[in-house]
Amino acid sequence: MATGEDWSRIEVEACVADYLQMLALQLNGQNFNKTQRILALMERLDGRSKASVEYKFRNISAVMLELGWPTVNGYKALENYQLLLLEVVEAQLQTNLPLQAAVENAVQRPAVTAEPHSLAQAWVAIPKPTAVKEAPPEYAPRFSPARRDYLAQxxxxxxxxxxxxxxxxxxxxxxxxxxxxxxxxxxxxxxxxxxxxxxxxxxxxxxxxxxxxxxxxxxxxxxxxxxxxxxxxxxxxxxxxxxxxxxxxxxxxxxxxxxxxxxxxxxxxxxxxxxxxxxxxxx
Missing domain, CATH: 3.40.1350 (Trna Endonuclease; Chain: A, domain 1)
Structure with missing residues (x-):
């Protein structure tokens, strides 16, 4: 059974693939159960806990934001990710054409004017991000073909x-x-x-x-x-x-x-x- 942060490439690839599938579902307005997905994913990992999988998803969110992509709701970015995770995310993003299409549609779709039902429903406190940690020197600059300007679009x-x-x-x-x-x-x-x-x-x-x-x-x-x-x-x-x-x-x-x-x-x-x-x- 694996321990600590010694995630294998196969485990990382499985986590990234599941995360990107959730993102595609989210962008296309399709419902999914996060807990059920994590439990199914844990069966393919080397004894990882639910908490460790969620932590890895938050690392993936950090990579996605770094590359200019949106993230899965509910997984607040954690910056202290490993180079292996960055490499796997980059590789899968480059070949995931359905996800690319879903993101492009999401950022370009016209918006319908909405009206707030009440002040109490609309206003929230300023969110508290996790502490931003400086990336190791090998992370920056990184000239990646997976980098996009979706957030700028x-x-x-x-x-x-x-x-x-x-x-x-x-x-x-x-x-x-x-x-x-x-x-x-x-x-x-x-x-x-x-x-x-x-x-x-x-x-x-x-x-x-x-x-x-x-x-x-x-x-x-x-x-x-x-x-x-x-x-x-x-x-x-x-x-x-x-x-x-x-x-x-x-x-x-x-x-x-x-x-x-x-x-x-x-x-x-x-x-x-x-x-x-x-x-x-x-x-």
């Missing part, structure tokens, strides 16, 4: 972005109406639509005392810890107007929209990684 889905902003407009109207501030609620403005998207925020709302609340909306159909993209302009605005600025992160938007707020400077809440550069010819 979703961020460019204008239909999803607009639906998220409209959701926040209704959410803010509910909040102010509930506080008896109808006049302020009537002054809420969808500034990214009325004035353009260069202001560094999307929605102008108000505190109950009349002070402005500048809201940047980031929407995903995936889980609460899915990375998101911010512009240099948004970062600068959040720093200059930190007392008024809030980033609203909407997640699980197509299923059960929920939201948490990151008030103040974005850099105070997030680890920021440069992923692209604007290049000009040097004279």
């Amino acid at each position: 979703e961020a460019r889905n204008r239909s999803l972005g607009k639906a998220g902003e409209l959701f926040v407009l209704e959410l803010e109207a509910q909040r102010l109406h509930g506080a008896g501030k109808k006049i302020l609620a009537d002054r809420i403005e969808h500034v990214s639509a009325t004035q353009g998207d260069g202001l560094g925020y999307d929605v102008l709302s108000f505190e109950e005392d009349g002070r402005e609340r500048l809201i940047e909306v980031k929407t995903t159909a995936f889980g609460e810890l899915t990375p998101f993209f911010v512009s240099r302009n948004e970062l600068a605005r959040s720093e200059r107007d930190a007392a008024q600025y809030q980033l609203y992160r909407l997640f699980d938007f197509r299923d059960k929209p929920r939201v948490f707020s990151l008030p103040g400077a974005i850099a105070g809440h997030c680890q920021l990684d440069a992923v692209s550069y604007l290049a000009r010819l040097a004279g």
